[in-house]
Amino acid sequence: LKGEFSGGTVASMMNIAKEAGADPKLRKELANPFSISPAGHRSEARQPSLKGAEYDKTFNVWLAPFVMGAINTRIIHRSNALQNARYGKEFTYDEAMMTGRGMKGRLAAYGITSGLAAFFTASAIKPSRWLVEKFVPQPGEGPSPEAQKAGYYDLRFVGRTEDGKTIITKVTGDQDPGYGSTGKMLGEAGMCLAFDIPAEKEGGFWTPSSLLNGSLMDRLTRNAGLTFEVLETR
Template sequence: MTTTQTNYDLIVFGATSFVGQILTSYLAKNYGVGGDVKWAIAGRSESKLNDLKSTLGTESADLPVLIADASDETALVAMCEQTKVVISTVGPYALYGEPLIKACVATGTDYCDLTGEVQWISRMVKRYEDQAKQSGARIVHCCGFDSIPSDMGVWFLQQEAEKAFGQPCQDVRMRVKAAKGGMSGGTVASMINIAKEAGADPQLRKELANPFSICPPEHRSNVRQPSLKSAEFDKDFGVWLAPFVMGAINTRVVHRSNAMQGARYGKEFTYDEAMMTGKGTKGRLTAYGIVAALGTFFTASAIKPTRWVVEKLVPQPGEGPTPEAQEAGFYDLRFIGRTQDGKTMITKVTGDRDPGYGSTAKMLGEAGVCLAQDIKDDLPGGFWTPSSAMNGNLHERLTSKAGLTFEVLETR
């Protein structure tokens, strides 16, 4: 929330990264250059940034380029002083993200990213939240597939439940009905780093098991939170379930959203996520196969002798799905919520691109523009979540520009 005169509404930091390139293409196509949204690109390599600019069309010849390295605090502060919002795509954030958070907090600059690294978010909140409150910087992590569809999906369901039932749903479950899209090397690198850190730190393993790990200390529940560890049959939807790898971050973000809204969903609110794997024997076998695959990946990633094998087999940072694969991708999420007195609502959230990149870039871009143009000074500085910071403003942008739909399917 920079109060001095700034040159830009937003700066894309790490613009030449895999998702950064998709994001800049989206911004150029939908907002142009030097129009209603004034933006710039930034990173450490001027030549790569200029190469990127040349791919964005003739209108982008005037797109400003700023040079800053993720480890150069002086350059990062100078960059932050020029803009209302910084969008960062430089991960793994646990390895490279802290200096930029520090610079944004010092300068009162708003910030959003697409991290899914809950252990890093926890560290940033503990180290910088008090200073962010003083400077006015609004820090909003998790503005990609993790965790906007989950976080805004629960927000939407609760809005509709309050209209229909006069109360929020105390228990909400999200189920991934269908999804199609490739995984990038950056996402895999972040997952490997989490496994590496957790393997070496028993205290971190304990923290990662805590569903309230990024909530304020006073926000806790006496109700045990559901957490799917193995294959399970879901009676609500009549299908088999497997753990959803993004659930570990999404559930934490949803609980922080509840906390940041004064326990609007209820003090004993429960939430979990899982993947639908189908009906009958095939669905059951698929669920157990996913459980085994996830266990093997995280175990191998946590141990040094086998980690290098994993790193050789998975996509490398900078690699990801082709533009055609992004276009062909999609996701369909279902939410079932129940009130304290047993009323039920089922809602649906869909995205029209592959989850991790095509859709994430659009969500991240709209979150940045929303922070810069829609969110007023009455939102104080601090560490927020997408729904608690941007609520209806972001919902409108997601549905009108970013290809998401939110729909009530059933009320009973």
């Protein structure tokens, strides 16, 4: 991927670190991958959670923790719950960032892991948090329109079933993942809500896949610069 953080995003991350550092109950909540799933929905399967550099044999690349992985994982589990365990009752999910192959990829993975750990640790402590704030974008600051258009992302998803089947898919976007592309996705989600969802559909805290499903995917492909492709099944 290629993109930039905004000051608002950084401020939110720092506030989470600050609040979690002062509240053991919140730390426990943040560690629970089913924290926004309906009561009673959880998998008995142990959930993976990449916390350090790791080598991935599927793509032969090094991996590092992805800063948005913890948030996305909880949304995915809520999607599964709202669709009556469509992905399976023992479904597991995790995300990571590919850093490349060989020694360069390994060093990048360890560097990102160390950097994230240092950022969240420093953000949780008042003296060091003040210092961090001096060097990060401030709320209201962010990537320019030109930077947003120059951004992109290229994702891989690997799904495996209990009986040994595997599917690998590819998703790409043509602008900065946090802003240029997200803005277009939000617009298409709004169009879906206005024109594609039955008026009698119940309200509530839905997720994109549980409410919008194929309608949103079609709109994203036609209007928002995204691609969805199956690369391999076996």
